[in-house]
Amino acid sequence: LETEETHATTYANSASNSNIIKQNGGTLLHSVDVTNPSTLPKSSSLFSTIIFNFPHVPGKSNNLHNRNLLKSFFQNVDPLLHPSGSIKVVLNSPQSGFDSLTSIDWKASWNLSLQVLPSHVLTSVDPFDINHNLSSYRGSDKSFTTVSPQTYTFQKSGKVCEGYEMCSYFELHVEASSDTPTLPMIEGFDLKISFLEDLEDINTKVYTVLIVATHSSLSHTMANGIREEIETYVTSHPQSQKLRSNKRNRLPSKPISLILYLSSVSPPSPLINLLESNNYTPQTTSLNLDLWGLLHSGSQPYKRVLLTLRYLYLKKFTLNVLSNSSKRLPETKLHLEKLGFTVSQFSSIVTSGEACSFYLSSLPSPKKIFVFGSGAVDDLSYVTDSGHLISHSITECDIILARGTFLIHTDPPISKSGTYESDVKELLEEGKGKEMIVCNPDVYRPDAVKVKEEDLDVMPGKIAMWYSEILSDSGLPTSTISSLIYQIGKPHPLVFSVIDEEDRSPIKLMFGDSLMTDVRGSNFRNGWKSVWTTENGIHRGLDLNNEIKNYDIEPDHIIPTFTL
Known part of the structure; x- marks a missing residue:
């Protein structure tokens, strides 16, 4: 790396960052070369963590040089690592080679797994949280491009991997x-x-x-x-x-x-035990996966989920996504890729938003549609792409579309605020009797913390509940209310039917965090079995037995997380 003088003159924040490290008891070393052991720290103490963020040989990219850099790094820092310590290497996902699905991708990668010492084992792969300025592009104070950067954590097998x-x-x-x-x-x-x-x-x-x-x-x-x-x-x-x-x-x-x-010495994970003890094999069983609350938190994958998906994919399990996201398919794929998922591992990706879009396209057009939106740029094109018209008046529309809870498309639009519930109910009162289509039946966000009911962040399914209450208070019978509110997504049948048409597996396991949608929906489908995951999502931290009793839903299986 650079000398202290070069570092100070090259990077604008060099002095301030150096002071922060020193003020917190840290020591800075310059001119360190991981390929040269003589430049590495000399200390009687061993390190608990050694981190190498975005290793790269200076100059024009050459994968052979970068592979050799990694190999030298692992060899030279091994004597400095405490037996129970870990080595963390941050790379762009394509650089590592872990997700290479073709020979071309593999040859273009740095073959990270082949540079590690035999005594080191991979224990986790986690998204790298970029919360600082990634400078040093070609030795300058310029940022460089990242592609799904991941933190690869290795530990010495003698301590963590015996057996x-x-x-x-x-x-x-x-x-x-x-x-x-x-x-x-x-x-x-x-x-x-x-x-x-x-x-x-x-x-x-x-x-x-x-x-x-x-x-x-x-x-x-x-x-x-x-x-x-x-x-x-x-x-x-x-x-x-x-x-x-x-x-x-x-x-x-x-x-x-x-x-x-x-x-091979400790019990297998609950997920592996579930599959093996029930003889759920790749030949007989497909794994149908919720997204938010099961695979990711909305902003990053849950720990070890990416490795779990990779393992199951290589085991030849059919992996399908069945989500209540109101996003259409292209936006869903893009979001998953940004989070570090390998989209090609999924045989089918079905979202309530995509199914709702198809349903709208099947209606005689043009209809005038009033939108409770997600605030996304495609709220309005979602309607017009289906051949319909936008109505900014709920009293003049033909259909009310509940797609999101962040922006009400009146003229001018109403953004979500502390008066959101009263704003929505006032509009629904004005438009009562209109047909409503719900693109996401979820009532609360999976990351909501249930302290008091009114504190929970609502989803479009809650708009449907408010509308149902208003219609009921106006004296309409239940059968009429049911005919006016059409919900697309779990637990309702349409999205399950899409998977049934595309996947002929005799057994379909539905993994999800929600009793109301994932479990209830799959419990009423022939050939489907429900797997309720409890550590993340809407029910986390609650008394599970009480939740099952309150919702009167009994899952077929219960596991903590969808991880190995």
Whole structure:
């Protein structure tokens, strides 16, 4: 890194940041080179945490140099790390190689898993919270671009991973005319091969091979040795067809990196135990996942969720998203990608917002629609794209659309404030008798803290409840009220029907945090079973037995979180 003088003259905040560190008892070292052990700290004490944020070799990008930088870093800081300490490396998600789904992506990455010492294991992958200025672009005080940056945490296996097993995963390329290759029997390891894709343009079939250690931990070196043994066996086995070879006369196979460590001495996670004890296999069962409250908090994924999805995807489970988000599909995918999710892992993504958009498009047009909106830029285009017209008057509209709770599209618009409930009820009173379509039946936000009912942050489902109360107070019978309010999303049937049409799995598990929507909706569907997750989302911190009793809903399964 830079000398103290260079750092001070290059970065505008150098002096102030240095003072903050020193005032809090920290020590600053300059001219540190992780590839040169002599420049590293000399101390009798070991470090509990060593962090390397966005490692990069200066100059034009060269992946080989960056890989060597990481390898040297892990080798040289290992003696400085306390046995129970951790190493955290922050990289853009594509740079790590952990989410590489193609050979091109893998070759373009820094192969993080191959640079780590065999004694280090990956214990978590978490989104990197960018709350400071990311400067140092090409040695200057300029920021650089990030793409889903993640913090990869490693720990020494001697302390945290005794008795653990590793799943190693790689691609095997064979001639298109070949049958599925036969794999050797290797004691202590479970080998599985699955067809991945047919690359017709180069007359090649691609298979994926999963190596699972059954009795002991599996290092990177050992995994690569087994990979080479499999290649040698397949090429020499008399039953095998000729395989494609590269210039080194070796199969063009690609290790897809360290995937996961599973404990063989402690009990499996509640999620794994649920799947295994009930024989929910990839061949019979699809996993249907809520988003907010199950996979993420609205702003970042929950801890270990990304690793969990990756593991289940590689296990060949069908993963579907079934969410009450009022966003349409493109916006949903974009939001998930920004949070660090790999969208291609999901077979289907169904949101109530997308289903509602299709429903609007099916109505005879044009209808005049009054919108309770989310405040998003597409509130109005959501209506016009479906062939309908915007009405800024609730008394003159044909349909009331409850899409969000942040902006009421009157003229001028009404933003959410302390009088929101009274503002909405006043308008609903004026428009009573109109048909209402609800794009998100959720009543409260999943991150709401339930202290008092009136303190909870409401969702469009609450607007529907207020409207139902107003219609009931006006003397309308329940059957008429039900015909006037059409809710699209869980627990109502339409969105479940979409999944049923696209996914033919005999068993569909619905994972979610809400008894009212996720559990209730799946409990009334043939072939569906509910899995209630309780540590995050709307019911967190509450008495679970009381919640089940109050809502009169009994889930099929209960687990704390959707994590391994």
